[in-house]
Amino acid sequence: MQLDVSPAVLWSLSGLYAILIGASLIVVLLRWRGPDNQRAELVQRIRSWWIIVTLFTLAMVMSRQVAVVFFALVSFLALKEYLSIVPTRRADRRVLFWAYLSIPLQYYWVAQAWYGMFIIFIPVYVFLLLPMRMVLIGETKEFLRAAGTLHWGVMTLVFGISHIAYLLVLPQEKNPGAGGAGLVLFLVFLTQFNDVAQYIWGKLLGRHKIIPKVSPNKTWEGFLGGVATTTLLAFLLSRWLTPFGWPWALVAGVLISVAGFIGDVTISALKRDIGLKDTGTLLPGHGGILDRIDSLTYTAPLFFHFIFYLHY
Amino acid sequence: MARLLRFIFYGGIVRLIVLIVLGLNVRHRERLPTLGPAIVVANHNSHLDTMVLMSLFPLRLLPKLHPVAAMDYFLGSRLFSWFTLKVIGILPIKRKVERGDDNPLEPCNQALRDGQVLIVFPEGSRGEPEQLQSFKGSIARLAENNPAVPIVPVFLHGLGKALPKGEAILVPFFCDVLVGEPLRWTGDRRRYMRELDERMKLLASEGNFPSWE
Numbered sequence: 380m381q382l383d384v385s386p387a388v389l390w391s392l393s394g395l396y397a398i399l400i401g402a403s404l405i406v407v408l409l410r411w412r413g414p415d416n417q418r419a420e421l422v423q424r425i426r427s428w429w430i431i432v433t434l435f436t437l438a439m440v441m442s443r444q445v446a447v448v449f450f451a452l453v454s455f456l457a458l459k460e461y462l463s464i465v466p467t468r469r470a471d472r473r474v475l476f477w478a479y480l481s482i483p484l485q486y487y488w489v490a491q492a493w494y495g496m497f498i499i500f501i502p503v504y505v506f507l508l509l510p511m512r513m514v515l516i517g518e519t520k521e522f523l524r525a526a527g528t529l530h531w532g533v534m535t536l537v538f539g540i541s542h543i544a545y546l547l548v549l550p551q552e553k554n555p556g557a558g559g560a561g562l563v564l565f566l567v568f569l570t571q572f573n574d575v576a577q578y579i580w581g582k583l584l585g586r587h588k589i590i591p592k593v594s595p596n597k598t599w600e601g602f603l604g605g606v607a608t609t610t611l612l613a614f615l616l617s618r619w620l621t622p623f624g625w626p627w628a629l630v631a632g633v634l635i636s637v638a639g640f641i642g643d644v645t646i647s648a649l650k651r652d653i654g655l656k657d658t659g660t661l662l663p664g665h666g667g668i669l670d671r672i673d674s675l676t677y678t679a680p681l682f683f684h685f686i687f688y689l690h691y
Numbered sequence: 692m693a694r695l696l697r698f699i700f701y702g703g704i705v706r707l708i709v710l711i712v713l714g715l716n717v718r719h720r721e722r723l724p725t726l727g728p729a730i731v732v733a734n735h736n737s738h739l740d741t742m743v744l745m746s747l748f749p750l751r752l753l754p755k756l757h758p759v760a761a762m763d764y765f766l767g768s769r770l771f772s773w774f775t776l777k778v779i780g781i782l783p784i785k786r787k788v789e790r791g792d793d794n795p796l797e798p799c800n801q802a803l804r805d806g807q808v809l810i811v812f813p814e815g816s817r818g819e820p821e822q823l824q825s826f827k828g829s830i831a832r833l834a835e836n837n838p839a840v841p842i843v844p845v846f847l848h849g850l851g852k853a854l855p856k857g858e859a860i861l862v863p864f865f866c867d868v869l870v871g872e873p874l875r876w877t878g879d880r881r882r883y884m885r886e887l888d889e890r891m892k893l894l895a896s897e898g899n900f901p902s903w904e
Binding site for chain 2: 455456459460462463464466467468469472473475476479659660661
């Protein structure tokens with residue numbers, strides 16, 4: 380039951396708090412020099428970070444089951460946010476209920492460490508079941524759009540995010556220094572760090588737009604600066620948290636930073652399609668939960684299969 | 692005992708469902724009344740409407756909060772009546788007035804004189820999911836009877852998707868709550884109704900929600 384929290388994981392979590400304290404101090408200093416609106420959002424954003432990091436820490440140190448439930452809850456909140464902002468058909472109300480039911484099942488396979496089921500349940504069974512349920516209701520108008528919309532949400536927000544939780548149940552002895560928790564920290568921290576790094580590099584040096592149609596504020600300078608910083612950090616952290624030697628650590632860093640960027644702009648494209656700036660109001664200063672985990676929808680499955688292929 | 696149950700019901704179960712299973716996006720929360728007497732009027736699509744409106748207020752106001760509800764629907768068997776009256780805390784009124792009855796709104800007037808906050812659904816009953824119906828005239832009469840009491844219009848969106856009339860399965864959706872500026876008695880029933888109607892439509896258009904087909 381008890382997840383053995385290794386010293387490496389505890390040190391990393393302490394590092395997170397050190398960063399938060401640093402960020403809060405900077406904000407206090409900025410406030411001294413006079414308030415303005417942009418800073419008010421920054422204050423909110425950092426306050427939300429404190430809550431996110433505290434919940435994350437509690438989930439990670441309490442037990443493996445608690446951590447799995449925590450990620451199931453993240454999937455639930457994200458899927459709910461997604462289904463609330465995308466257009467759904469009135470006829471599909473009960474189909475959506477079945478889509479939600481995939482969450483407890485998917486995370487149950489994770490808790491049981493049943494890899495075979497975990498990896499096919501949503502791509503095969505849920506994929507086939509939901510359209511069948513829709514056909515039983517019989518509404519054919521906009522059928523394809525509704526089926527596609529629903530499946531995309533379940534794949535990214537349930538299947539994709541559940542890969543973070545599966546890292547926790549991988550055999551601990553393959554990563555003796557930090558176990559599954561170490562891998563989760565490595566993935567989640569680097570993904571979130573990469574978001575911040577790309578933002579800061581973009582603010583400092585940003586000149587050339589990278590994907591103006593989808594995300595006009597994103598620049599090549601921000602993207603490359605983020606990749607470089609995240610890769611360097613991946614190299615530094617990998618000794619404690621992962622079983623990688625330095626060459627694979629660098630590859631992991633590039634993978635996370637590039638995939639994180641793609642996940643981010645994919646959700647941006649979704650928001651632009653619907654005509655929203657933020658996906659919700661759950662996390663003041665960030666927007667909705669989708670705004671926060673957008674990058675993870677790409678990094679989680681890709682990082683998982685990267686390490687799974689190399690080490691498990 | 693009933694007070695404690697009511698506290699547990701609204702403070703625990705209802706808040707858990709409203710905030711975790713549903714989730715709210717509230718706009719202009721500061722416009723909600725902070726003390727009685729006041730009337731909150733909202734559009735009505737789901738049994739969840741009452742639960743959401745009750746959750747918008749701090750728990751210290753709970754003893755003063757009462758949803759106004761139809762006597763014939765909510766006062767059935769003894770156990771059910773006890774639950775609706777004591778735990779949900781409805782203020783029952785008669786839907787059909789017979790000759791010789793007192794003013795059917797008198798219980799509301801009395802509650803407002805006692806400084807209570809009433810939750811009223813002037814559409815009467817829950818309509819088609821996610822469609823605004825016109826308000827019934829008794830809300831203007833209530834305003835006329837209590838000219839000093841502010842009436843706060845609230846537009847609810849999404850609850851008719853989560854639990855529409857006639858459905859037993861709750862499907863989670865984030866719901867939007869848009870609180871309007873308080874409105875006081877203007878001196879003329881028809882004008883008052885028009886004003887209230889316009890405020891509701893304004894709130895609905897502020898949300899810019901797509902229709903649900």
